[in-house]
Amino acid sequence: MHELRAGDIFAGYRIERVLGAGGMGSVYAARHPRLPRLVAVKLLHSAYSADPVFRGRFEREADLAGRLDHPNIVAIHDRGSEDGRLWIAMQYIAGxxxxxxxxxxxxxxxxxxxxxxxxxxxxxxxxxxxxxxxxxxxxxxxxxxxxxxxxxxxxxxxxxxxxxxxxxxxxxxxxxxxxxxxxxxxxxxxxxxxxxxxxxxxxxxxxxxxxxxxxxxxxxxxxxxxxxxxxxxxxxxxxxxxxxxxxxxxxxxxxxxxxxxxxxxxxxxxxxxxxxxxxxxxxxxxxxxGLGGSAQPVDYPARGRAHFATxxxxxxxxxxxxxxxALGVAVMIAIATVVLTIRGSVDTGAVPASTTAAPATTVHAWAAARPTIAMFPDLLPANPDSAGYRGLRCSFATKSPEAVWDTGFDCTDREGLQVQVLAHKDPGTVERFVATVPAGATQQPRSRYGRPLTVHSFNGSTGPWLLVRFDAAPYSTVLLQVYWKGHTHQEMIDQWLSTAPL
CATH class of the missing domain: 1.10.510.10 (Transferase(Phosphotransferase) domain 1)
Known part of the structure; x- marks a missing residue:
């Protein structure tokens, strides 16, 4: 999990111990090369260092935080790149x-x-x-x-x-x-x-x-x-x-x-x-x-009032x-623009996405699937009015009663590729669903971010499509279904799946 160990020399700093880790990198207590003090060195995980999006975020952290000078803000001492790995040296706080x-x-x-x-x-x-x-x-x-x-x-x-x-x-x-x-x-x-x-x-x-x-x-x-x-x-x-x-x-x-x-x-x-x-x-x-040019007081809720927002x-x-x-289905609240037609088993005779129109997606419905967006921030758009990877436009979708997934997106990019992103309750639900998939060609590539995938290839009535699952948590609760008219299975894998920010 951690790239550096006690005693390692990195960018001139001698690593003493791990202080913590997050989604983007790890933080180490390290001895300063010239001054008699400890610093906290934050290192971007090597799996992300080569990606320009992640590098940009990490570099911006140092630029923005380095502008702040306040006794209640952890100070930034130095920053740099070592063997392609970005790092920041920060004030070490014992406590x-x-x-x-x-x-x-x-x-x-x-x-x-x-x-x-x-x-x-x-x-x-x-x-x-x-x-x-x-x-x-x-x-x-x-x-x-x-x-x-x-x-x-x-x-x-x-x-x-x-x-x-x-x-x-x-x-x-x-x-x-x-x-x-x-x-x-x-x-x-x-x-x-x-x-x-x-x-x-x-x-x-x-x-x-x-x-x-x-x-x-x-x-x-x-x-x-x-x-x-x-x-x-x-x-x-x-x-x-x-x-x-x-x-x-x-x-x-x-x-x-x-x-x-x-x-x-x-x-x-x-x-x-x-x-x-x-x-x-x-x-x-x-x-x-200000309301219509005049000041109006906000009504604070009185004691004993029914449950309403302020x-x-x-x-x-x-x-x-x-x-x-109350029904325990808050994450499934949605008004969809597209109705998905997954019914607990794969219909290899049809494209997995239908084009049945429905009312526009609401902001609150979209918010119910924010955990899925958080898993794929560089793929999915932030809201119904914005675009994701390669101009990807998505609608938050309802589902049939027989479907085993909880929340889903139906998306199309500017080149006509269609992808469904389906989030499930737990990996076990995905396992049980995949067990119902008909036998077919299977590959196990890695995503752009190095995540192991299992890809099932199918031929529907309108052309080839892919069922993609993630082999490691927390992504193992999500399935992707990919269709791109006029493209073979391998072309979809080579031209989209291998480069998509997954």
């Missing part, structure tokens, strides 16, 4: 993080506020510099004792998915779901543009977690959690934590508003309001938004989501 601190339960209110205040100051500094963090969560808040015994230090780390507010490069158009779902703002989940108040929302979720010992929204699956952020009302922390002033409910109602315009003006203002509510029991002033725009469609949640 723990807020996620580890939460393992013992909720934090004392004053400590929670102190952590949130320092994090808010770091975020406001980044926002002033034109940067978003986009992944604020307890695990990215480092805690360390001050060298001079001045108490606990708080530092925000991992700007690896930060972006300039004015950035418009293709690297962010893929719609990667980069935020941890428990702390992700609604606009990060339904395709709207993120902004500084998106980070504020994530910080508010983090503060809620620090105070209550649990985040505001919890669920057993990704689709239900996304639905909670998009549709559910903000939980009353006063009903979760004994002795918590009810004034704090109003702070979280505003900081976690579905509409970013209804939140606080800055992260620091949000934390200050929470401090006031906790210490004096006084609720903050209601936010005012913002009018988010309330639309709320009842439908709640019904689906």
């Amino acid at each position: 723990s993080d807020a996620e580890t601190a939460l393992r013992a339960g909720a934090l004392a209110p004053q400590r929670a506020l102190r952590i949130a205040r320092s994090t808010a100051e770091a975020l406001d500094c980044a926002h002033t510099a034109g940067l978003l963090h986009r992944d604020v969560k307890p695990a990215n808040i480092l805690l360390s004792e001050s060298a001079g015994g001045g108490g606990e230090r708080v530092l925000l780390t991992d700007f690896g998915i930060a972006k300039a507010l004015d950035e418009g490069t293709a690297l962010t158009r893929t719609g990667t779901l980069v935020a941890t779902l428990r702390y992700a703002a609604p606009e990060q989940l339904d395709g709207r543009a993120a902004g500084p108040r998106s980070d504020q929302y994530s910080l508010a979720c983090t503060l809620f977690h620090l105070l209550a010992g649990r985040p505001p929204f919890t669920a057993t699956n990704a689709g239900a959690l996304i639905g909670a952020h998009l549709m559910h009302p903000v939980p009353r922390i006063s009903e979760i934590v004994a002795g918590m002033p009810t004034a704090v409910d109003a702070v979280f109602a505003r900081a976690l508003a579905k509409d970013p315009e209804h939140r606080f003006a800055s992260c620091a203002e949000m934390v200050a309001a929470a401090c006031t509510a906790l210490t004096t029991g006084t609720a903050p002033a209601r936010p005012m938004t 913002d009018a725009g988010a309330r639309r469609g709320n009842a439908a989501w709640w019904v689906a949640g």
Whole structure:
């Protein structure tokens, strides 16, 4: 899993131990080659280093984070490339993080506020510099004792998915779901543009977690959690934590508003309001938004009110989501543009995709399949109105009652290739389905990103098509069906499958 071991010399740094690992790379504690100190070296996984999209993201991390100079932000010392592998040397912080601190339960209110205040100051500094963090969560808040015994230090780390507010490069158009779902703002989940108040929302979720010992929204699956952020009302922390002033409910109602315009003006203002509510029991002033040229107050939900979102725009469609949640099928809510016709077995006499028209896909329906988009950020478009790899246009699809998949996309690129991306409950469901597939030619190539694939070739009534499965988790819950009129099985494999960002 890790490319470097203790004692290795890399870019002049002597590796001492592994500090952690993520989807893009690993972080090591390393000895500086010239100074008597440790640094944290982040190394992009070699499997991704050759890919220009991933290299661009990694290089941008150093460029953006290196512009920040704040006592509550982990500093960037150096960056470079070694044997084609990109790396960043960062400030080493000895200690723990807020996620580890939460393992013992909720934090004392004053400590929670102190952590949130320092994090808010770091975020406001980044926002002033034109940067978003986009992944604020307890695990990215480092805690360390001050060298001079001045108490606990708080530092925000991992700007690896930060972006300039004015950035418009293709690297962010893929719609990667980069935020941890428990702390992700609604606009990060339904395709709207993120902004500084998106980070504020994530910080508010983090503060809620620090105070209550649990985040505001919890669920057993990704689709239900996304639905909670998009549709559910903000939980009353006063009903979760004994002795918590009810004034704090109003702070979280505003900081976690579905509409970013209804939140606080800055992260620091949000934390200050929470401090006031906790210490004096006084609720903050209601936010005012321009409406037809006049200021209108936002209506905070009263105690005992039925389950409705606090913002009018988010309330639309709320009842439908709640019904689906009660049925345990939140991830299957969709209004489709194309009806898929998979019925639990492969019909080798027809192309797997039909062209039956249906109403347009909604943003909230699209959000239900965000976990699939997160697996294939460089393949699938971020929302119904954008395009993915090679101009790929997709519709979120409903299914027949007999189908074994949960959510699906039906897509066509600018060259006429058609691909269905079908997500299943678990790998076992895929295994059972594939066992029903008729015997035929099978290949086991690797994808562009080195993932092992099993490809089944079929001949339908309109031409050849492929059934593609992934052999390793978490992708092993997904099946692809590929059809390209006028192309043979091998041409589809050579000209699309081998180069697609899978």
